[in-house]
Amino acid sequence: MHAAASPVERFRQLRGAGIAWPRYTTEVVIALSALIAVWAAIQYSQSFMTGLIVGSLYALSAVGLTLIYSIARTPHFAHGDTMMMAAYFTFFALTGVVIGSKGDVVSPIRIDRLPGATDQIWRFSFGYGFLLACVVSAILSIPVLLLINRFIYRPLLGRGSGSAIIAVASLGVAIALRGLILLIWGATPRKYSTGIRDTVQVWKLPRVVADQYFILVVALVLTILVSWLLFRTKLGTSMRAMADNPDLARASGIVAADVTRWTWIIAGVLITAAGTLLALQSQLSADLGFVLLLPIFAAAIFGGVGSPQGAFLGGLIIGVVSEVTVATGLFSPGYKIAVAMVALILVILFRPSGLMGPK
Amino acid sequence: MTDVAPILSARDIVSGYGPVQILKGVSVEVLPGEIVTIIGPNGAGKSTLLKAIFGLLPVTEGHVSLHGVDITRLSTENLVRAGIGFVPQTNNVFSSLTIRENLLMGGFIRDEGLQDRFDWVVSLFPDLGSRLSEKTGKLSGGQRQMVAIGRALMLEPKILLLDEPSASLSPKMSEMVFEKVREINGLGTAALMVEQDAQRALAISHRGYVLAAGENRYEGPASDLLGSDDVRRLYLGA
Ligand SMILES: Nc1ncnc2c1ncn2[C@@H]1O[C@H](COP(=O)(O)OP(=O)(O)OP(=O)(O)O)[C@@H](O)[C@H]1O
Ligand SMILES: [Mg+2]
Numbered sequence A: 001m002h003a004a005a006s007p008v009e010r011f012r013q014l015r016g017a018g019i020a021w022p023r024y025t026t027e028v029v030i031a032l033s034a035l036i037a038v039w040a041a042i043q044y045s046q047s048f049m050t051g052l053i054v055g056s057l058y059a060l061s062a063v064g065l066t067l068i069y070s071i072a073r074t075p076h077f078a079h080g081d082t083m084m085m086a087a088y089f090t091f092f093a094l095t096g097v098v099i100g101s102k103g104d105v106v107s108p109i110r111i112d113r114l115p116g117a118t119d120q121i122w123r124f125s126f127g128y129g130f131l132l133a134c135v136v137s138a139i140l141s142i143p144v145l146l147l148i149n150r151f152i153y154r155p156l157l158g159r160g161s162g163s164a165i166i167a168v169a170s171l172g173v174a175i176a177l178r179g180l181i182l183l184i185w186g187a188t189p190r191k192y193s194t195g196i197r198d199t200v201q202v203w204k205l206p207r208v209v210a211d212q213y214f215i216l217v218v219a220l221v222l223t224i225l226v227s228w229l230l231f232r233t234k235l236g237t238s239m240r241a242m243a244d245n246p247d248l249a250r251a252s253g254i255v256a257a258d259v260t261r262w263t264w265i266i267a268g269v270l271i272t273a274a275g276t277l278l279a280l281q282s283q284l285s286a287d288l289g290f291v292l293l294l295p296i297f298a299a300a301i302f303g304g305v306g307s308p309q310g311a312f313l314g315g316l317i318i319g320v321v322s323e324v325t326v327a328t329g330l331f332s333p334g335y336k337i338a339v340a341m342v343a344l345i346l347v348i349l350f351r352p353s354g355l356m357g358p359k
Numbered sequence B: 001m002t003d004v005a006p007i008l009s010a011r012d013i014v015s016g017y018g019p020v021q022i023l024k025g026v027s028v029e030v031l032p033g034e035i036v037t038i039i040g041p042n043g044a045g046k047s048t049l050l051k052a053i054f055g056l057l058p059v060t061e062g063h064v065s066l067h068g069v070d071i072t073r074l075s076t077e078n079l080v081r082a083g084i085g086f087v088p089q090t091n092n093v094f095s096s097l098t099i100r101e102n103l104l105m106g107g108f109i110r111d112e113g114l115q116d117r118f119d120w121v122v123s124l125f126p127d128l129g130s131r132l133s134e135k136t137g138k139l140s141g142g143q144r145q146m147v148a149i150g151r152a153l154m155l156e157p158k159i160l161l162l163d164e165p166s167a168s169l170s171p172k173m174s175e176m177v178f179e180k181v182r183e184i185n186g187l188g189t190a191a192l193m194v195e196q197d198a199q200r201a202l203a204i205s206h207r208g209y210v211l212a213a214g215e216n217r218y219e220g221p222a223s224d225l226l227g228s229d230d231v232r233r234l235y236l237g238a
Helices: A007-014 A025-043 A045-070 A079-095 A128-158 A163-185 A210-232 A234-244 A246-251 A256-281 A288-303 A308-327 A333-350 B046-053 B076-082 B099-106 B114-124 B141-153 B171-186 B198-204 B222-227 B229-235
Strands: A097-100 A103-106 B008-017 B020-030 B035-039 B059-066 B084-087 B159-163 B190-194 B207-212 B215-221
Touching: A025 A045, A025 A308, A045 A079, A045 A210, A045 A256, A045 A288, A045 A308, A079 A097, A079 A128, A079 A163, A079 A256, A079 A288, A097 A163, A128 A163, A128 A256, A163 A288, A210 A234, A210 A256, A210 A308, A234 A246, A234 A256, A234 B099, A246 A256, A246 B076, A256 A288, A288 A308, A288 A333, A308 A333, B008 B046, B020 B035, B020 B046, B020 B059, B020 B190, B020 B215, B035 B046, B035 B171, B035 B198, B046 B059, B046 B159, B046 B190, B076 B084, B084 B141, B099 B114, B099 B141, B114 B141, B114 B171, B141 B159, B141 B171, B171 B190, B171 B198, B198 B207, B198 B222, B207 B222, B215 B222, B222 B229
Parallel strands: B035 B190, B035 B207, B084 B159, B159 B190
Antiparallel strands: A097 A103, B008 B020, B008 B059, B207 B215
């Protein structure tokens, strides 16, 4: 099987024998990019750091997205909204707050009533209660995702519907989820905690909010875990087998529905983490997930669809490139995403299957 | 030959793609220890028959049985568990997976003796043994076919369905594939094989069937088919 020839390739073919790229083109391009990255990291260290943090949120989201797309064969445009759903579940588990007819109603059963639940860990803005709430959120989010898959995506896939139909269905899911969030928690943005956010300086790195280190580390650890699972376990191998050749997976006795279910469970953990961390970094608001959809898809495509490491790298690059180019003053902040998209287009032009996608 | 109960029997199979009926009542039988080859012109429905037997296409009429047990409506997953191995005509390996992973996926549902079986399959294809960590997509056509057959053998199937195992291989490579099929058969696995290379396939087979336009045309011992003037003229291109 051949991936479609890149425009550069086609251009070369059109020109007949045409231009042959010098032998070490790829290596030179990589080395140059690395140099630019190092220069940017020194010259614009604050923005570079912000880029890494924003990027690790994109990364975590894109890893889940890429699994859902390549294994469960669902172009999941509701990804951002399921992330926000999970973020609100965390909020609810922690604070017990929902909207009532006259202002907020607070459930008597909630995690922040536990003794010491909100005492800050290290310089983070949260205590163990927040971590516990994340776990509760995953326990609530995963069944919702499984139900959405069972009653919406799976019937469509089973009927042989094309990607476009499933994409539109997932947009429907996105809109419905956003509506539900507005209904239950209202349109006013919320926060997990109202306290001041400590900043820390680790070693000689730029000073950032302590929570952001938490975000960076969780994103990294979860991506490593997912890669380990995919490449080192039997379940992971069967997931890659399904992504590679679903018919042959069936002919090997692998039950597609089981593998898909596990994919959604793993994606559910990623979605919960990504959504909650995103809300921790900024705030809880119903639209946030949808706004993020573009960079998340960009990150997944950038890295090569189906590759979690690629999606992770793609997320970081998109984050850093958009923050740093704005910091240079050459572009106004409004162009952040545009710059990232140009970077994406350049990569796709030369490597149609992304940085780490199948050749 | 009727006093031996067949391993696999497909009787009066009607099947096709959606409303398009391709098979109009095809019957084939495989006896224990046999290699049976199905030949016929392009589009005769040979692949369709294998897919119908293997539950990849709905069987609208007719019956399939394995060791006398009706398996007509079983799902593919359950047919694999019942002891049928299938090597498709195309896309028959996980090309982004390594050889080792391909074989392990073949044994995915196996609880016991996975390692033993893995070693056994590798010993059957010594060429693969030294390259177990290589991506299957990078292998030559012949090696890929070995992986495909090896994967299907991981569950110790009672019968192996092979769809054109020699297609697009060099004469030398296809010779080797047929040799392997014969070896596997010698170790006790029955085989039902569809082939373009009728001469070579029939040469290692016990019996053969000729399909055309979704119907049985001829059947008999492989040597009779090879010797029949009609079959030679119409289907063997001799
Ligand atoms: N997926 C499909 N959908 C609709 N029709 C199909 C499909 N696959 C095959 N057919 C049709 O079914 C008929 C039989 O095809 P089949 O693949 O069984 O032939 P075959 O005997 O295996 O031929 P070949 O020797 O070329 O492999 C052909 O007319 C073909 O056009
Ligand atoms: Mg065929």
